[in-house]
Amino acid sequence: MSKQRRTFSAEFKRxxxxxxxxxxxxxxxxxxxxxVVDSALRRWVKQLQEERLGVTPKSKALxxxxxxxxxxEARIDRLEREKAILKKATALLMSDEF
Numbered sequence: 001m002s003k004q005r006r007t008f009s010a011e012f013k014r015x016x017x018x019x020x021x022x023x024x025x026x027x028x029x030x031x032x033x034x035x036v037v038d039s040a041l042r043r044w045v046k047q048l049q050e051e052r053l054g055v056t057p058k059s060k061a062l063x064x065x066x067x068x069x070x071x072x073e074a075r076i077d078r079l080e081r082e083k084a085i086l087k088k089a090t091a092l093l094m095s096d097e098f
Contacts, residue, residue: 008036014062016041017048 008016016034019025020041027045031038047057051066061067 008040010060010062010067013044014048017044017062020045021048 016030016036019030019033020027025033027038027041030036031041034041044062047059048062051057051061051063056066056069056073061070
């Protein structure tokens with residue numbers, strides 16, 4: 001039988017990392033108290049440290065600021081794709097008129 005993979009919200013990951021970074025918990029203490037594996041907590045701590053330095057992560061962001069940046073980047077990508085489609089459609093319409 002395989003174990004079912006647990007998922008955690010960005011808020012949970014952020015709060016878990018804050019225990020280590022800001023509240024003085026060791027990785028082991030935080031893992032035991034939260035019931036998570038050490039490798040996951042270390043990954044979250046590293047990601048939070050990077051986000052605090054302004055690095056936008058490839059995975060889902062933990063901080064509200066980086067989450068907003070990811071949302072805005074996704075919106076820009078979508079708008080650029082729509083713009084490209086409209087340019088092609090306009091070019092086709094213009095070529096058909098003459």
